[in-house]
Amino acid sequence: MPIDIDIAHVARLARLELSDSDLDLYRNQLGVILEHAARVQAVDTEGIEPSAHPLEMTNTFRPDEVRASLDRDEVLSQAPESRDGYFVVPPALDQD
Amino acid sequence: MADLTITQAGIELRTGSLTASDLLERTLERAAFTEAELHAYLTLDQDRARTAAAQSDARFADSEPLGPLDGIPIALKDNLCTRGTETTCASQILSGYHPPYDATVVARLRAGGAVLTGKTNLDEFAMGSSTENSAYGPTRNPWDPTRVPGGSSGGSAAAVAVGSALAALGSDTGGSIRQPAALCGVVGVKPTYGLVSRYGLIAFGSSLDQIGPFARTVGDAATVLGVIAGHDPLDATSWRGEYPEVGTHLETGVAGMRVGVIRELGGEGYEPQVTETSRRMLDQLSDAGAEIVEVSIPTCDVALSTYYLIAPAEASANLARFDGIRYGSRVEGGTAEEMMARTRAEGFGPEVTRRILLGTYALSAGYYDAFYGQAQKVRTLVKQQFAAAYEKVDVLVSPTSPTVAFELEAKTEDPLAMYLSDVCNIPANLAGHPAMTVPIGLDTAGLPIGFQVMAPALGEATMFGVAAEVERLAGFVARPPMTEVPT
Numbered sequence: 178m179p180i181d182i183d184i185a186h187v188a189r190l191a192r193l194e195l196s197d198s199d200l201d202l203y204r205n206q207l208g209v210i211l212e213h214a215a216r217v218q219a220v221d222t223e224g225i226e227p228s229a230h231p232l233e234m235t236n237t238f239r240p241d242e243v244r245a246s247l248d249r250d251e252v253l254s255q256a257p258e259s260r261d262g263y264f265v266v267p268p269a270l271d272q273d
Numbered sequence: 274m275a276d277l278t279i280t281q282a283g284i285e286l287r288t289g290s291l292t293a294s295d296l297l298e299r300t301l302e303r304a305a306f307t308e309a310e311l312h313a314y315l316t317l318d319q320d321r322a323r324t325a326a327a328q329s330d331a332r333f334a335d336s337e338p339l340g341p342l343d344g345i346p347i348a349l350k351d352n353l354c355t356r357g358t359e360t361t362c363a364s365q366i367l368s369g370y371h372p373p374y375d376a377t378v379v380a381r382l383r384a385g386g387a388v389l390t391g392k393t394n395l396d397e398f399a400m401g402s403s404t405e406n407s408a409y410g411p412t413r414n415p416w417d418p419t420r421v422p423g424g425s426s427g428g429s430a431a432a433v434a435v436g437s438a439l440a441a442l443g444s445d446t447g448g449s450i451r452q453p454a455a456l457c458g459v460v461g462v463k464p465t466y467g468l469v470s471r472y473g474l475i476a477f478g479s480s481l482d483q484i485g486p487f488a489r490t491v492g493d494a495a496t497v498l499g500v501i502a503g504h505d506p507l508d509a510t511s512w513r514g515e516y517p518e519v520g521t522h523l524e525t526g527v528a529g530m531r532v533g534v535i536r537e538l539g540g541e542g543y544e545p546q547v548t549e550t551s552r553r554m555l556d557q558l559s560d561a562g563a564e565i566v567e568v569s570i571p572t573c574d575v576a577l578s579t580y581y582l583i584a585p586a587e588a589s590a591n592l593a594r595f596d597g598i599r600y601g602s603r604v605e606g607g608t609a610e611e612m613m614a615r616t617r618a619e620g621f622g623p624e625v626t627r628r629i630l631l632g633t634y635a636l637s638a639g640y641y642d643a644f645y646g647q648a649q650k651v652r653t654l655v656k657q658q659f660a661a662a663y664e665k666v667d668v669l670v671s672p673t674s675p676t677v678a679f680e681l682e683a684k685t686e687d688p689l690a691m692y693l694s695d696v697c698n699i700p701a702n703l704a705g706h707p708a709m710t711v712p713i714g715l716d717t718a719g720l721p722i723g724f725q726v727m728a729p730a731l732g733e734a735t736m737f738g739v740a741a742e743v744e745r746l747a748g749f750v751a752r753p754p755m756t757e758v759p760t
Contacts, residue, residue, distance in 0.1 A: 182634055191589060191633040192596070193626060194614035203630055206688055210631060213689055216578040217647045220654065227649030228656060230480050230510075231466045231705020232730060237509045251373040257603035264598050269609045 179208030180215065276436050276752065279345050279493040286333055286344045293329035293344030297322055297388050300346040304390070304437035307755055312412050313422075313432040315351050316359055317391040322346065325388045332386065341496045343386030348438035350429050351392035352399055353484070354473040355379055362475050363407035364397045366601045366620025376473020377508065378442060378484050378501045385500045390438050393428030397622045398592065399449055399477045401425050402694040405685055406624045413681075415457060415753035416720055420678040423453030423694075426487070430457035433487045435756050440497045441487040446478045447580050448674075448698025450485050451710040455673035455723025458712040458751065460494045460740070461487050463698075465730050466705035467512035469498075470505030478587040479510075481580075481702045491711060491741045495520035498733070517731050522738035528562030530739065533666030537573035538697045543675045546716040551672045554713050554724050557746040568662045568669065572655045573700050579655065580699045581692060582635045582648035588625075589632030595620065627688065655703045663729040668739050671697045673710040673723035697725055707733050711740050713747035719754075 184204040188195050195203070249262060258265040277285070277296070285291035301319060308314060329344035338344070349355065352362045354372035356379075361367045375383070382389060396406035404412040404427025412427040414420040415434045422431045426443030430453035433441050443450040445463035454461025462485040469484045476482060486497035498519050505511045534555065539548060559565050572579075597603035597616030604619050606612035621629065635644040662669060674694060684691040701708035707730070710723040724743055728736035 184630070187630050187634045187637065190637060191629050192593075192610065192614045192617055193621075193629065194611070194618045195626075199626075203627060206627060207631055207634065210581060210627075210689060210692075211634070211644075214578045214581050214635075214644065214648075216575050217582065217651050218643060220572070220575055220647075220651050222647060222650035222654065225650045225653050227646060228652040229649060231656070231703070232512075234510060237506075237513075239506060247373045252599075255370060255373065255600040257597055257601075266598055266609045267606060267612050 178212065179205070180211040182207055182211070276756070277439065278490050279342070279439050279488065279496055280490070282345060282439060283341055287338070289333070293326040293333065293388060294323070296344060297326040297346050300390060300437060300439070303435060303756070307415070307435045307437055310413060310418050311415060311431055311435060311755065312410060313393055313428040313435070313437060314348070314391045315361060315363065315394050315409055315428070318358055318389060321358070322388050322390050329386050329388060339384065339386035340500065342382065342500050345387050345439050346390045347382060347387045348390045348393050348429055348432045348441040349379065350395055350426050350441070350443045352395060352444060352475045353379055353442060354475065355389070355392065358392065360392065362398045363395045363409055364620065364622065364625070365408045366595050366616070368602060370600050374473060377470035377505045379473065381501050381503070393426070393432055393441060395428060396425035397625050398475070399425040399444055399446060400588070400624050400628055402448070402452055402691050403684065404428060404453070405681065406622055408622055411681060414678045415755045417678065418755070420680050420720070421456070423456035423674070423678065425449040427453045429487050430454050430459055430461065433459045433489060434753055440493055442484055442501070443487055444474055444482055444484050445702065446481045447584060447702050448695035450487065451698050451708060451723070451725060452674050452695055454487055455710045455712070456678040456721065458721030458749070458753070459487055459489055460491055460709065460711055461485065462494050462498060462709040463701060463707060464498060464502060464733060465512070465707045467510050468502045468516065468733070470508040470511050472505055472507040476591040478584040479591060480587060481584055491737060491744045492520070492523055494709070495523065495737050517733040519733045519737050522734045523741040525738045526561060527558055527739055527742045530563045530668070531566055531666040532558055532563045532739070533566050533568040533662055533669045535573060535669055535671050536567055536569045537571065538671035542693070543672060544677065547672050547675060547677065547722055550714045550722045551724060554743060554747065558742070561742060561746060566666055568666060570658045570662055570700070572651060572658050575651055576655060576700045576703055577692060577696050579648045579651045579703060581631070582644050583652065585628040585632030586635045586645050587632065589629045589636065592625070592629055652703050655700060659700065659704045659706065667735055669727040671725045673697060673725040677716050677720035677722060701727050706730055707736050709736060709740055711743045711747065712749045713743065714749060715751055
């Protein structure tokens with residue numbers, strides 16, 4: 178059985194403003210993909226630790242030294258909008 | 274002459290019977306001749322390549338080449354950042370993006386004198402198995418333009434197959450180097466996780482992604498890997514121990530070696546000619562002195578399901594950075610959130626949107642344990658079962674892909690069928706192990722078949738040795754019909 182998901186909620190979490198017809202399409206497709214993916218739930222993993230990574234990894238430390246960073250003007254030149262050395266964004270809160 | 278290998282070209286460049294500029298012009302001629310139909314490249318960087326070739330020629334004139342790739346034309350998948358050259362990930366959302374830095378692999382190639390020809394097509398953000406998910410149109414298979422080149426690194430595979438580059442770099446998260454290499458009849462390598470720096474590779478699944486080479490021969494692939502591998506302080510997951518010698522075991526053969534055949538990677542769903550050609554290679558390896566052992570790795574049956582939870586989960590986090598603020602396109606909105614949601618909905622294509630939604634769901638409250646958490650535990654089992662298999666064998670082998678190149682649009686409406694195309698490739702990504710493909714023949718329709726060789730972590734020397742023997746035994750010399758210049 179395809180898995181039924183609250184696609185509008187997921188789209189909101191993912192910051193994707195999708196049309197109703199697209200939401201329908203993705204809900205159906207994800208239901209089928211998740212039905213297949215749910216096969217992992219049939220595997221006995223009693224006592225098995227999760228792996229976040231393929232190899233054994235430990236923290237990497239380096240000396241805290243001053244060094245050159247990327248050129249600010251070159252970085253800002255790629256932004257849709259910038260001013261006085263800053264990225265410009267619309268207000269984070271509704272102003273009404 | 275565009276069909277020279279790196280080894281051959283290197284000799285000619287050193288003896289002076291060929292210049293880097295001539296080699297580049299022949300390579301660009303091949304591109305001019307094939308691109309209209311093939312569409313392997315998104316950007317051909319002709320001017321910068323000509324400058325680099327002239328600089329290379331000056332070094333050869335002074336008898337001071339920088340290394341084995343000096344003067345060699347090499348293409349880059351367009352998810353590798355190139356300072357000053359557009360880098361799109363084949364996505365609308367990065368249209369016009371000019372990175373302010375080079376990926377470490379790009380810097381290493383430049384430092385080695387390589388002539389970078391341009392940026393190759395891919396499935397958007399490397400998500401796909403056919404290069405049809407490119408926002409800029411698909412790449413075609415050089416052996417039959419009605420078919421796909423595989424993916425996601427389809428452009429790199431196709432360019433190397435026709436000689437519009439002598440080698441190329443791709444990225445492999447769940448088969449994205451090996452599957453297109455197999456479908457295009459070239460060698461493709463996914464190195465051990467951590468062997469090649471991911472700095473400047475635009476991230477898809479950070480615990481799975483690995484950069485690797487495409488080349489026409491196993492020896493050429495080893496040469497490229499030797500230049501791009503190495504510790505990089507800019508990548509916290511970069512390997513800090515000793516690096517395997519990849520190019521020094523190519524003549525050792527397979528006598529006395531134990532070659533494991535994975536029982537779960539074969540049978541139903543595999544095209545008969547793929548199965549038959551692979552079996553013939555096993556017989557040849559046996560005749561060459563290898564002991565062929567069947568091994569069972571039961572989690573291979575759920576590796577695909579595991580991957581389609583872990584990779585989208587990581588992608589949904591990685592692609593959060595595309596928010597219309599620091600780079601790429603923007604669609605205006607009244608608030609920051611509205612602007613982001615509109616920018617992302619318009620900028621991402623359907624497959625990328627699908628995977629972001631899938632990953633967001635798998636990570637969301639109430640579903641995390643049942644999906645992502647469980648997938649991470651199965652990943653541990655995959656690693657354990659492969660480790661147990663490598664107690665008994667030196668390498669593991671399988672077909673690289675269950676099928677030869679399929680027709681365009683054959684699988685675009687059925688995401689799951691497309692995903693199954695990578696079923697043989699995904700276990701190595703989950704385990705972090707090296708794996709590579711070597712072309713071993715054509716089917717009766719003239720489409721290439723690849724053979725996959727896998728090894729334990731940092732086992733590249735052994736893997737390349739076996740791959741070189743597979744290459745000798747197969748004697749694959751066919752060239753795509755597209756490369757035949759009309760007379």
